[in-house]
Amino acid sequence: MALPRNEVENPPSRRWYRRRRATGGLAALLALAVAVPVGMRLDGPERKPEKAPAPKAHGPVAAPEARRLAKESGKEVEVTAEATEHTTMWAQPSGTFKLRVSSLATRAKVGNEWKPIDTTLERVEGGFAPKAVNGRVVFSAGSKPQTVGGGGGDRASRGTTRVALARPAAVKTDGPAPAWSELVRLTTEGHDLVVSWPGALPEPVISGPRALYENVRPGIDLVMTAQDGGYTHVLVVKDKQAAADPLLGQLNYRLSSPDLTFHLNGESRSVSAQDAQGQEIAGSPTPFMWDSAGKVAVTEGEPQAKPAPEAKEHPTLALPGLNGAEGNHAKAAGAALSAENVLTVTPNAQLLNDADTVYPVFIDPSFKGHKQNWTAFYKTEGGSSFWNGQNYNSGSGTPEARVGYESTTGGTSRAAFIFDFGSQLYGSQIRSANLRMLQTYSWGCTARPFDVYHTPLINSSSTWNNTNNGTFWGNRIAGASTGHGYNSSCPDSWVGIDIKSKVEEGARGAWQSLTLGLRSPNENDASYWKKFLANGESAPYIEVEYSKVPDTPVLANMSTSPGGGCVTGQPYTKIGKTDVDFRAKATDGDGNLRRLSFRIWSADGTPVADELRDTNGDGVANVTVPWEKFTPGKTYFWLAQAVDWDGQWSGSGPMDSGGGGWCTFTVDHTQPTPPTIRSEDFPAPGPDGAEWSKNTLGPGKITVIAGGTNPADIREFQWSLNHPVYDQKAVPAAGQDTVTIDVNPDNAGPNLFYVRIVNKAGNPSNPVTYTFYVRPRPGLDGPGDTTGDGKSDLLAIDAAGDLRVYPADQIGDVDAWMPAATDNGKSAPAAYWKDASGKSALIAHSQDWYPGDGITDLVARMPDGKLYVYQGDGNGRFDISRRTEILLPPGAPDPATFSQIVVVPDMNGDKMEDIFATAGDTFWILTGYSGATITEARQLSATSWTKRDIIDVRDITGDGVPDLLFRDDTTPDRGLALRRGKPGPNGGADINSLALAVNSADGKDLTYATTGWDSTTWPLLHGTPDVNNDGIPDFYATRNDGTLHLINGGRSTAATSWRVEEDDWATARAIG
Incomplete structure (x- = not known):
C-alpha cells in the first residue's frame, strides 16, 4: 500500500518540535548505540571525553541537593534524579547546571537501575533478549508452524499463527497457505510490534548480540542482531542454487500490532509504524542487498576494513559480508505493503543472477526505532533512506556520518541528527551551548569548512531527494573549519561548535527536540570530505550550561484574602473595605527560589504596590495592602514573579503561565444593613427578662432577615453562638434575603446569638447580638451550677451594684450574662447589692442551702452588715424577697467585719455546707447551719490574714481530703500557697490541719504559684469546681487590665491561664 510522499518535503516552519514520542524499531536500531557515557565531559570546544567518578549518593540526587553539594565541595555533582537514557545533568560549583544530550542512548534502565547498554543475548521467557537496552526485544527460540486451524489472531503469539494471506506470486502450491512464526517482538513506549517469518524457525545459535537461524530454507541462513531498542536483520543466501528458492521471488514478512498502523512511502520504499495520532513509533529504511565481491567503499587514503574473526563452528557468523554492502555490487530491493500488513521485499533479480555476483548474497529489509536517531543522505541513492546509517556501507549500519563529496565512488553525503532535550531547559538562561562531534576522517590535514543547519524533523522516510531543497537546508546556524583523522599528523579529534543562540530560542519556546544537519559548503571538491562518528560511545552530543529560571507562578497558585482564587475574566472578584492579602506560590526546579515579587495597579495604570517578599519552605509568599490604598468602584490588576538567589526572574504570572490575563478584582466599600432576628423557639427575654425558651436545654431555630440589603448582593450570613467569632455560615437561596438557622445551645440561662451580613465584596454589616434565655x-x-445545665457558673456584682450570672461553657468560657436578682417575679431594684457609700456585698455560692430543694442558693454579706441566704430559682436568678438571715452563735465575729466569705462543701462530716471567712487579721470557719443559725464559729488563726485571700477549700491534691488554696501577699515570692489538709475523724478534713501551716499534712505551706499574683495585679479571685474535666478545681481571676481569666488547677502547682472575657472586669465589685 503506497502512501503519499512524506511531509518532510513540505515541513512546518517550527523545527524544534514539541515532545516527540519515544520510539522503537523493527530491525536495524542504532548500531553500537552506546553513545556518550554518563561520566564523559569536555572542557573546551575540542577535546576527548573523560570518565567522571560515579556519584556517591545512596539514592537519586535531585537538583536542589546536587546544587548544594556542588557548592560545598567545589566540584560538579551529577543530578542522578534527572538522568535519562540519553541525557546527563550536573550541578556546577558556580550554581549553574550542565546538561549533556546525546544523539543516542548512553544507558538503559533495568528494573530501577541504570546500566550500560548491553546487547548480549540471554535466554528469557519466549526466546532470547538483550540484557540492557531501551525497548524490549525478544528473538524467537525456534518454532513449529501450524496450519490455519492451529490458531491465529490480530496479535501474534509467542508461538506461530496462521492467517489468510495472498500467496506470494513465486510460490506454486495446491496446499494450505504458509504458516507464520513469530520472529521478533519489540515492546516500546507501551506499544507491541511483532514481525513474523513465513515458515518454521530452527533453534538459533547465540553469539553475543547475534542469533543465527541456520537453514531457514536450504542454503539460506537468517542472522538477527540485537541493538539498543531494536535489531538488525540479514538474510544470507549462500549460493545460486539457494537463490532459486521460490521464497526469494517475493520475500514476505507479516507485521502486526494491537495499536499501530503501518504505512509504506512510495518513493523511499520505507515503512513507518504509527500510533493513533499519526506519530511515527518505528521506521524502516530502504531495503538493500549486496554480494561478497567488491571492497568496502572507503574514501581516498583510508585503509580497508578487515572483518573481525567470528565463531569457527558457524561459518556464517564469520562472513565479512555481514558487515558491508560491497562496492558497486549493491542494489536496493523492491518493497510493497499489503492491506493485511504483509511486507513483501522483492530481491533484485539482476544481482542474484549476474555472472559477476559473488555469493553469499545478503538481503537486509531492516527496521529501526524512532527514538533519538540520525540519518544519512546519499545523492547516488537519492530515493533511498539510510535511517541511522543502515545499509550505507554496512549491513548493521555505518557508524559514521559523512559530509561532502568523495571521488572514489563519486558519492555526495549529508547527515542529520535528532537531540531530545525534554523539558529541562524550559525558561532557562543559557550560558553556553556547544555541539560536539568526534571527527574520524578528512581528505587531508588542511582544515576545510563544514556547516551546521537547523533542519526540520527527520524520520525513516527522509532521503536525499525529499530533503534537497531550500526549506530543509534554509537555516544555517554555525560552521567550523577542521582537518582531523587523515593520518597521525592530524589524528581523530573532537570538534566543538557554538550553537547557543539556537538553544536559547528553544528554551524560550519550550521546544523539546532539536534536529541539526551537517553539510559541506562545497559539494564538488573532495578536499571538503569529512566523517564524524555517529554511533557508539562517541556519538555527537550537545552540552549546555544553564541556570534554571524560576517557574512562572500559575493562576491556581495565586489568591487574595478576602476574594479567593485568582480570576482573569468576568465576573471579577469583588473585595470590600478590608486589608487585602495577596498570596502566591512558585517553584524552582533547582531549589534556588528566594523571593516573590508582587505588583498591583489600577485599571488606569496607577501603581498601588510593588513589593518583594521572601518565600517560605513551600515557595509561598504574601503581601498585605491596607484597604485605604484602594478606591471604591475601581478595577485592579495584580501579578506575581519569582526571583531566585542568582537574581533571575520568572515570567509574570498568570499571564505568562497560560492564565489568560492578569488577576483582576473590583473594590466595593459599601456596608450592608444589619439584619433582624426572630425566633419562636428562643424568644427575646423582654425588658423584665420574663421570656424563656419554650423547651428545656436543646436545639431550636432562629430566623435571620436581611432587611435593607439587596438579596443579589448577599454572599452569606456569618454567625456564632455565645462567642463573637462568626465562624459559621448560612447562605440564602437565590433571590432570597432570609435564612433559618439551627442552633443548639450548651448553656441554660442566657445565651448570645451573634450574626452579620457579608456582601459579595466581602464587606460585613455591623453585627447584631440577640440575647435569649434557655430553660x-x-x-x-x-x-x-446556678442555671441547671450542670456547669459551674460565675456570679459577679458590677460597677452599678447589680448582680449578674455568667453561665460558663464546657471549658469555662463566659460570654453571655443576665441579671441574677429578682424581686418576687419582678426585676430587683437597681444597685441593690451596694449601699450609697459604694460598699459592696460579699457573695458566694456552692450548692443548695435552703430549703433543701436541690437548687443552688446564694450566700451574701450585704452592705447592712448582715449575712443572708438568697433562694435560687434554678434559672440562674435569686429572689431578694425570699432571703433568710443567717444568725451566728456567741463568740462569732460580727459579719459586718468580714472581708471575705467562701462557701464550701461539708468540711466536718455533718452533711451541711460550711463557710470560711476572714475578719481583719483573723481566719474563721462557720459550721452547723440549721436553716436559720450557724451552730459553731471557730477561729482558725488570729494573725496574718489581713494580706491573705481565700481562693478555695476543696480537694486539690487528689487524696480525697479538702485542701486550702489562698493568696499570700505577706510572702510575695510565693504568690499562691497550698495548705494540704489531713483527713477528719468524720470525713472531710481535720479543721486543725487547715488552721496553721505547721498542722498541715506537709507541716508547711507549699508554693502553688510564684510571683506576680499580688492583689494590685489580680484584684479578685474565686475558686470554682472543676471546669475542664480533669478532676482538679480551677479558679477565676480578674486582672487590672479589665480582663477575666480562668486558671486551670494542677495537683501541686497552677496550670494554664487563659483569658475568657474582655469586658471591663476592672470595675467588678465582687465575684463569687
Whole structure:
C-alpha cells in the first residue's frame, strides 16, 4: 500500500518540535548505540571525553541537593534524579547546571537501575533478549508452524499463527497457505510490534548480540542482531542454487500490532509504524542487498576494513559480508505493503543472477526505532533512506556520518541528527551551548569548512531527494573549519561548535527536540570530505550550561484574602473595605527560589504596590495592602514573579503561565444593613427578662432577615453562638434575603446569638447580638451550677451594684450574662447589692442551702452588715424577697467585719455546707447551719490574714481530703500557697490541719504559684469546681487590665491561664 510522499518535503516552519514520542524499531536500531557515557565531559570546544567518578549518593540526587553539594565541595555533582537514557545533568560549583544530550542512548534502565547498554543475548521467557537496552526485544527460540486451524489472531503469539494471506506470486502450491512464526517482538513506549517469518524457525545459535537461524530454507541462513531498542536483520543466501528458492521471488514478512498502523512511502520504499495520532513509533529504511565481491567503499587514503574473526563452528557468523554492502555490487530491493500488513521485499533479480555476483548474497529489509536517531543522505541513492546509517556501507549500519563529496565512488553525503532535550531547559538562561562531534576522517590535514543547519524533523522516510531543497537546508546556524583523522599528523579529534543562540530560542519556546544537519559548503571538491562518528560511545552530543529560571507562578497558585482564587475574566472578584492579602506560590526546579515579587495597579495604570517578599519552605509568599490604598468602584490588576538567589526572574504570572490575563478584582466599600432576628423557639427575654425558651436545654431555630440589603448582593450570613467569632455560615437561596438557622445551645440561662451580613465584596454589616434565655433541664444543680445545665457558673456584682450570672461553657468560657436578682417575679431594684457609700456585698455560692430543694442558693454579706441566704430559682436568678438571715452563735465575729466569705462543701462530716471567712487579721470557719443559725464559729488563726485571700477549700491534691488554696501577699515570692489538709475523724478534713501551716499534712505551706499574683495585679479571685474535666478545681481571676481569666488547677502547682472575657472586669465589685 503506497502512501503519499512524506511531509518532510513540505515541513512546518517550527523545527524544534514539541515532545516527540519515544520510539522503537523493527530491525536495524542504532548500531553500537552506546553513545556518550554518563561520566564523559569536555572542557573546551575540542577535546576527548573523560570518565567522571560515579556519584556517591545512596539514592537519586535531585537538583536542589546536587546544587548544594556542588557548592560545598567545589566540584560538579551529577543530578542522578534527572538522568535519562540519553541525557546527563550536573550541578556546577558556580550554581549553574550542565546538561549533556546525546544523539543516542548512553544507558538503559533495568528494573530501577541504570546500566550500560548491553546487547548480549540471554535466554528469557519466549526466546532470547538483550540484557540492557531501551525497548524490549525478544528473538524467537525456534518454532513449529501450524496450519490455519492451529490458531491465529490480530496479535501474534509467542508461538506461530496462521492467517489468510495472498500467496506470494513465486510460490506454486495446491496446499494450505504458509504458516507464520513469530520472529521478533519489540515492546516500546507501551506499544507491541511483532514481525513474523513465513515458515518454521530452527533453534538459533547465540553469539553475543547475534542469533543465527541456520537453514531457514536450504542454503539460506537468517542472522538477527540485537541493538539498543531494536535489531538488525540479514538474510544470507549462500549460493545460486539457494537463490532459486521460490521464497526469494517475493520475500514476505507479516507485521502486526494491537495499536499501530503501518504505512509504506512510495518513493523511499520505507515503512513507518504509527500510533493513533499519526506519530511515527518505528521506521524502516530502504531495503538493500549486496554480494561478497567488491571492497568496502572507503574514501581516498583510508585503509580497508578487515572483518573481525567470528565463531569457527558457524561459518556464517564469520562472513565479512555481514558487515558491508560491497562496492558497486549493491542494489536496493523492491518493497510493497499489503492491506493485511504483509511486507513483501522483492530481491533484485539482476544481482542474484549476474555472472559477476559473488555469493553469499545478503538481503537486509531492516527496521529501526524512532527514538533519538540520525540519518544519512546519499545523492547516488537519492530515493533511498539510510535511517541511522543502515545499509550505507554496512549491513548493521555505518557508524559514521559523512559530509561532502568523495571521488572514489563519486558519492555526495549529508547527515542529520535528532537531540531530545525534554523539558529541562524550559525558561532557562543559557550560558553556553556547544555541539560536539568526534571527527574520524578528512581528505587531508588542511582544515576545510563544514556547516551546521537547523533542519526540520527527520524520520525513516527522509532521503536525499525529499530533503534537497531550500526549506530543509534554509537555516544555517554555525560552521567550523577542521582537518582531523587523515593520518597521525592530524589524528581523530573532537570538534566543538557554538550553537547557543539556537538553544536559547528553544528554551524560550519550550521546544523539546532539536534536529541539526551537517553539510559541506562545497559539494564538488573532495578536499571538503569529512566523517564524524555517529554511533557508539562517541556519538555527537550537545552540552549546555544553564541556570534554571524560576517557574512562572500559575493562576491556581495565586489568591487574595478576602476574594479567593485568582480570576482573569468576568465576573471579577469583588473585595470590600478590608486589608487585602495577596498570596502566591512558585517553584524552582533547582531549589534556588528566594523571593516573590508582587505588583498591583489600577485599571488606569496607577501603581498601588510593588513589593518583594521572601518565600517560605513551600515557595509561598504574601503581601498585605491596607484597604485605604484602594478606591471604591475601581478595577485592579495584580501579578506575581519569582526571583531566585542568582537574581533571575520568572515570567509574570498568570499571564505568562497560560492564565489568560492578569488577576483582576473590583473594590466595593459599601456596608450592608444589619439584619433582624426572630425566633419562636428562643424568644427575646423582654425588658423584665420574663421570656424563656419554650423547651428545656436543646436545639431550636432562629430566623435571620436581611432587611435593607439587596438579596443579589448577599454572599452569606456569618454567625456564632455565645462567642463573637462568626465562624459559621448560612447562605440564602437565590433571590432570597432570609435564612433559618439551627442552633443548639450548651448553656441554660442566657445565651448570645451573634450574626452579620457579608456582601459579595466581602464587606460585613455591623453585627447584631440577640440575647435569649434557655430553660434548664429538670434535676438537681451540680456544684457551682446556678442555671441547671450542670456547669459551674460565675456570679459577679458590677460597677452599678447589680448582680449578674455568667453561665460558663464546657471549658469555662463566659460570654453571655443576665441579671441574677429578682424581686418576687419582678426585676430587683437597681444597685441593690451596694449601699450609697459604694460598699459592696460579699457573695458566694456552692450548692443548695435552703430549703433543701436541690437548687443552688446564694450566700451574701450585704452592705447592712448582715449575712443572708438568697433562694435560687434554678434559672440562674435569686429572689431578694425570699432571703433568710443567717444568725451566728456567741463568740462569732460580727459579719459586718468580714472581708471575705467562701462557701464550701461539708468540711466536718455533718452533711451541711460550711463557710470560711476572714475578719481583719483573723481566719474563721462557720459550721452547723440549721436553716436559720450557724451552730459553731471557730477561729482558725488570729494573725496574718489581713494580706491573705481565700481562693478555695476543696480537694486539690487528689487524696480525697479538702485542701486550702489562698493568696499570700505577706510572702510575695510565693504568690499562691497550698495548705494540704489531713483527713477528719468524720470525713472531710481535720479543721486543725487547715488552721496553721505547721498542722498541715506537709507541716508547711507549699508554693502553688510564684510571683506576680499580688492583689494590685489580680484584684479578685474565686475558686470554682472543676471546669475542664480533669478532676482538679480551677479558679477565676480578674486582672487590672479589665480582663477575666480562668486558671486551670494542677495537683501541686497552677496550670494554664487563659483569658475568657474582655469586658471591663476592672470595675467588678465582687465575684463569687
